[in-house]
Amino acid sequence: MGRGQLRRQWVSPPGNVYASVVLPQPGPGWSELLPLLAGWCFSRALEGLGFPVRLKWPNDFLLYDRKVAGMLLEERGGRLVLGVGLNLASVPDPGSLRQGCAVPAGTLCADGPLPGPLSLWTALVNAVRKGYTDSSDVVDPSHFPSLVTERLAWMGRRVLVVDGEESAYPARIMGLSDRGGLLLERDGRTEVLFSGSVAPL
Known part of the structure; x- marks a missing residue:
């Protein structure tokens, strides 16, 4: 373990x-x-x-x-x-x-x-x-x-995001921020995920 x-x-x-x-x-x-x-x-x-x-x-x-x-x-x-x-x-x-x-x-x-x-x-x-x-x-x-x-999995695809602060939600992977966070498109807005997990929809 x-x-x-x-x-x-x-x-x-x-x-x-x-x-x-x-x-x-x-x-x-x-x-x-x-x-x-x-x-x-x-x-x-x-x-x-x-x-x-x-x-x-x-x-x-x-x-x-x-x-x-x-x-x-x-x-x-x-x-x-x-x-x-x-x-x-x-x-x-x-x-x-x-x-x-x-x-x-x-x-x-x-x-x-x-x-x-x-x-x-x-x-x-x-x-x-x-x-x-x-x-x-x-x-x-x-x-x-x-x-x-260019090495990111599911770049440009919709994924299920779990960030530990709210229930899981769908978003699209758009890249990485200058601090290494995951750039997401969610409901027409761009958000940055610094802690959490993603899985394909």
Whole structure:
């Protein structure tokens, strides 16, 4: 059993990868964008290994509209720790998932045989660290959300939004704000979601 977004528990069947990687503190302007930066680097790393994943805001990864991975970025003792769960061999029982807004789970092996867990994780860590360092050193933080938009799941589509403050409501994903929030079109208005979850309608 692990811990995910909003301290929710998540099930971790055997045969998958559950690991953490320590990332360096980035330069000025990145503090609010760190989860987005980590997610972008992780999705690019997976794509580089042959898995065309999409980023389900704020911290999940989809392969063919099924959740195959999730992450959680935390600061501990002045260090940034990125915890990651990857479905390689098995998925949680559907009954253990949150009802109403959970995305069906899948595995990375949907695209064929996988390398061993250690080999896969080593390749991912190397790619994530390089992408993270290169991006935080070179990319202007104010321009970064526009780069991530092209990797967003369900961009331009209507989704069900649950933000924890009111009942679920439909909206359309329009992109990302300059602070990394999810831009939504709702009843003709543009809103920004900073905490919550989305699922396709």
